[in-house]
Amino acid sequence: MSRPRSTNNFLLFCVATAIAxxxxxxxxxxSPNLNALLSERMGAHPDPNTIINVLKLILIxxxxxxxxxxxxxxxxxxxFRLRSGFAAPTLVRNVFTIIAFTIFFLIAFNSYFPDVNLxxxxxxxxxxxxxxxxxxxxxxxxxxxxxxxxxxxxxxxGDVITVGVQRHTGVVEGITWRAIKIRTFTNHVVIINNxxxxxxxxxVGPRENLNARIVYFNTLYADSPAKTIHVVRExxxxxxxxxxxxxxxxxxxxxxxxxxxxxxxxxxxDYAKYNDTDALVRQRIWYAFRxxxxxxxxxxxxxxxxxxxxxxxxxxxxxxIIERLAAVDIFAPLSADETGVLAQAAVSHVFxxxxxxxxxxxxxxxxxxxxxxxxxxQINENGRPRTVxxxxxxxxxxxxxxxxxxxxxxxxIAMEETExxxxxxxxxxxxxxxxPDLVESLSFIMAERRQGLAAQxxxxxxxxxxxxxxxxxxxxxxxx
Ligand code: CMP
Numbered sequence: 001m002s003r004p005r006s007t008n009n010f011l012l013f014c015v016a017t018a019i020a021x022x023x024x025x026x027x028x029x030x031s032p033n034l035n036a037l038l039s040e041r042m043g044a045h046p047d048p049n050t051i052i053n054v055l056k057l058i059l060i061x062x063x064x065x066x067x068x069x070x071x072x073x074x075x076x077x078x079x080f081r082l083r084s085g086f087a088a089p090t091l092v093r094n095v096f097t098i099i100a101f102t103i104f105f106l107i108a109f110n111s112y113f114p115d116v117n118l119x120x121x122x123x124x125x126x127x128x129x130x131x132x133x134x135x136x137x138x139x140x141x142x143x144x145x146x147x148x149x150x151x152x153x154x155x156x157x158g159d160v161i162t163v164g165v166q167r168h169t170g171v172v173e174g175i176t177w178r179a180i181k182i183r184t185f186t187n188h189v190v191i192i193n194n195x196x197x198x199x200x201x202x203x204v205g206p207r208e209n210l211n212a213r214i215v216y217f218n219t220l221y222a223d224s225p226a227k228t229i230h231v232v233r234e235x236x237x238x239x240x241x242x243x244x245x246x247x248x249x250x251x252x253x254x255x256x257x258x259x260x261x262x263x264x265x266x267x268x269x270d271y272a273k274y275n276d277t278d279a280l281v282r283q284r285i286w287y288a289f290r291x292x293x294x295x296x297x298x299x300x301x302x303x304x305x306x307x308x309x310x311x312x313x314x315x316x317x318x319x320x321i322i323e324r325l326a327a328v329d330i331f332a333p334l335s336a337d338e339t340g341v342l343a344q345a346a347v348s349h350v351f352x353x354x355x356x357x358x359x360x361x362x363x364x365x366x367x368x369x370x371x372x373x374x375x376x377x378q379i380n381e382n383g384r385p386r387t388v389x390x391x392x393x394x395x396x397x398x399x400x401x402x403x404x405x406x407x408x409x410x411x412x413i414a415m416e417e418t419e420x421x422x423x424x425x426x427x428x429x430x431x432x433x434x435x436p437d438l439v440e441s442l443s444f445i446m447a448e449r450r451q452g453l454a455a456q457x458x459x460x461x462x463x464x465x466x467x468x469x470x471x472x473x474x475x476x477x478x479x480x
Pocket of ligand 1: 358364377388389396397398399400401402407408409410411412448449450452453
C-alpha cells in the first residue's frame with residue numbers, strides 16, 4: 001500500500017535532519033583531529049582552518065535549510081491554514097524560505113569569515129550587477145508579477161480562469177513564483193508565466209461564487225413565447241449542478257430570420273463542470289420541447305399560399321370558437337346558426353402575460369370573450385391599481401363601452417398568455433335585432449358590474465340600475 005506524499009516528505013525530512021545532525025556533531029567533535037591531519041598532509045597552504053570552516057559553513061547551510069523548511073511548514077502549513085482556512089500561496093512560502101535562509105547563511109558566513117565583506121562584494125561589482133540583471137530579467141519579471149498577483153489575489157487555487165487572447169481556460173492548480181498552472185477541461189496542463197498573465201486580461205469564475213452560464217436556442221415563430229419560457233425554465237431548473245438558489249431566466253434575445261431566438265441563463269453550483277452542465281441543459285431543452293410540442297427553428301423558407309376564406313365558412317379553429325361562444329351564458333339563447341354568424345365575425349387576438357387588452361378611458365366599439373387564459377379587471381384607486389375582478393375562459397368583458405358608447409371603465413390585463421375573441425358593434429346589432437331578450441340579460445350583468453365599480457370609485461353619473469342600462473343600450477343600438 002502506498003503511503004501519502006506528506007508522510008513520505010516528513011520521513012525524508014526526519015532522515016535528512018538526523019544525518020545533518022550526526023555530521024555536524026562529528027565535524028565539531030573531531031575538528032582538532034581533522035585540523036592536525038590536514039596540517040600534516042598539506043602543510044600551511046591552503047590553511048586547514050579555512051577548509052574546516054568551509055565544511056562547517058556547508059553543514060550549517062544544510063541545517064539552516066532544514067530549519068527554515070520546518071519553520072515554513074509550521075507557520076504557513078499549519079498556523080496560516082488554521083487562521084485563514086486555506087494554505088498560504090506557494091510563492092509566499094518560497095519567498096519566506098529564500099529570505100530566512102539567506103539571513104541564516106549570512107550570519108554564519110560572517111562569524112566564520114569576518115574578514116570577507118559580502119556587502120561590498122555585491123554592491124561594488126557593477127559588472128556582476130549587469131550580468132545578474134540581464135540573466136535574471138525574465139525571472140525577476142515573473143517573480144515581481146507573481147508577487148503583485150499574490151497581493152491582489154484576483155483568483156485562488158480551484159477557481160476557473162480564462163487567460164489572454166488565446167483564451168486558455170481551466171481550473172487553477174497552482175501559483176508559483178514563476179507561473180500560473182491551470183488544468184484545462186481536456187486535462188492538459190497549461191503554464192502561463194506570471195509576467196504574461198499580468199499583462200493579459202483574466203476572466204475569473206471564483207469557486208465559492210454563483211457563476212452563471214448562458215445557453216442559446218430558438219423556436220419556430222408559431223410557438224408561443226410564454227409557453228416556451230415556462231417549459232424551458234422548468235426543464236433547466238431541475239438539471240444537475242444548476243443552483244436551486246436562483247431561478248433560471250429564459251428570455252427572447254432576437255427575432256431572427258429563421259425563428260425566435262432565446263437564451264437561458266442559469267447559475268451553477270460547481271462552475272468547473274460548466275461544459276457538462278451546458279450539455280445537460282441543451283439535452284433537457286430538447287426533451288422538454290418534444291413533450292410540449294415545441295419546435296426548434298432551423299434555416300427554412302416556408303411558402304404560404306393564402307386562400308381567401310369562403311364567406312360563411314370558418315377556417316382552422318372555427319369549431320372551437322363556435323363552442324366557446326355557445327358556452328358564454330349571455331349567448332345561450334342564440335340558435336346554432338346565430339352563434340355561427342357571431343363566430344364568423346369574431347377575431348382572435350393573443351396577448352402576452354401582463355399586456356393590456358383594454359385601457360380605461362379609451363373609446364371602444366367591441367367586446368371580448370376569453371377563449372384561453374385569464375385576465376384581470378383593474379381600476380385606479382388614488383393612483384394605485386386595484387383589481388376588481390378576474391375573468392376566466394368563457395367570461396366576457398368590454399361590453400359596457402360597446403353597448404353604451406361610453407369610454408372604457410377599467411383596464412383589462414392578461415394574467416397569462418391569453419387568447420380573446422373580439423366581437424364588434426355590427427355583429428352584436430345583428431344578434432340584438434333577432435334576440436331582443438339578450439339586451440335584457442346583458443343589462444343585468446352590466447348593472448352588477450357597474451355596482452362593483454361604483455363600490456370602488458365615486459358613484460358615476462352612469463346608471464347602475466338595469467332598467468336605465470337597458471334603455472341606454474336600446475337607444476345606442478337604435479332598437480325598438
Ligand atoms: P368596458 O367599460 O367596455 O371596459 C372595461 C371592462 O371591464 C368593462 O367594459 C367590463 O366588461 C369590465 N368590468 C368592469 N367592472 C367589472 C366588474 N366589477 N366585474 C367584472 N368585469 C368588470
